[in-house]
Amino acid sequence: DKEYVGFATLPNQVHRKSVKKGFDFTLMVAGESGLGKSTLVNSLFLTDLYKDRRLLNAEERITQTVEITKHTVDIEEKGVKLKLTIVDTPGFGDAVNNTECWKSVADYIDQQFEQYFRDESGLNRKNIQDNRVHCCLYFISPFGHGLRPLDVEFMKALHEKVNIVPVLAKADTLTPMEVKRKKIKIREEIEQYGIKIYQFPECDSDEDEDFKQQDQELKDSIPFAVIGSNTVVEAKGKRVRGRLYPWGIVEDLKDVTRETHYENYRAHCIQSMTR
């Protein structure tokens, strides 16, 4: 049971239709080079891509990411279909010039909005392929003291465009105490620098206590500690892989993408068209 990614858990009635039809989701990973971004997405979602290269081990098949790459996988869990698109990005340090390292990533996100905007204004509006980025896992180094200046710059450049979910990379290199302290430090700095990370939805007041407690634990674990090589995370709350993408949160990430980030983009476009 622990091996599930978890999107099939507890689909409620409201979402029954999407469950039947299947849904799509675009996840981006970003952050400094060498923090295990590619390893994590590969170990979580993309293992199928390497079926015919079974002889290579995980380490050998991952090479440094030098450009933005997109992979799509179809996953099915308990009869629920998910078309997952992973957007892997080169980290800072991979590029020759690190100033404005966020630029190509920001441009990529904008291009997806632009494409959607064009399609939405076109004739075939019913069958739009939605490539907008719904969530960006932002990797933070376990070796620094909290955030680095580039982290701040990067997240601030993107926070109006995409839902940022910060993660503490390579958590296996830290003791549980260090993980705890770093998380607190990072949360404080996120606040201090005015970085707007994704806000998990409020939990319904009629949920049971167990659920509320789990929900609070989830919110208190930000930035999520991740380990790339095996599964995802965070010792205390068992099925965290499931809890990173429970149904309501996936839907919420898409809602925020559509209602906030895309609407901002759209408003800008229309404004500049009428100027």
Ligand code: GDP
């Ligand atoms: P990226 O540049 O962020 O995409 O990083 P990679 O996925 O290419 O990984 C960089 C190196 O870190 C590789 O040698 C990985 O095997 C290693 N690595 C990846 N994830 C982890 C992790 O969670 N813990 C540790 N200790 N090493 C990791």
Ligand code: MG
């Ligand atoms: Mg990479």
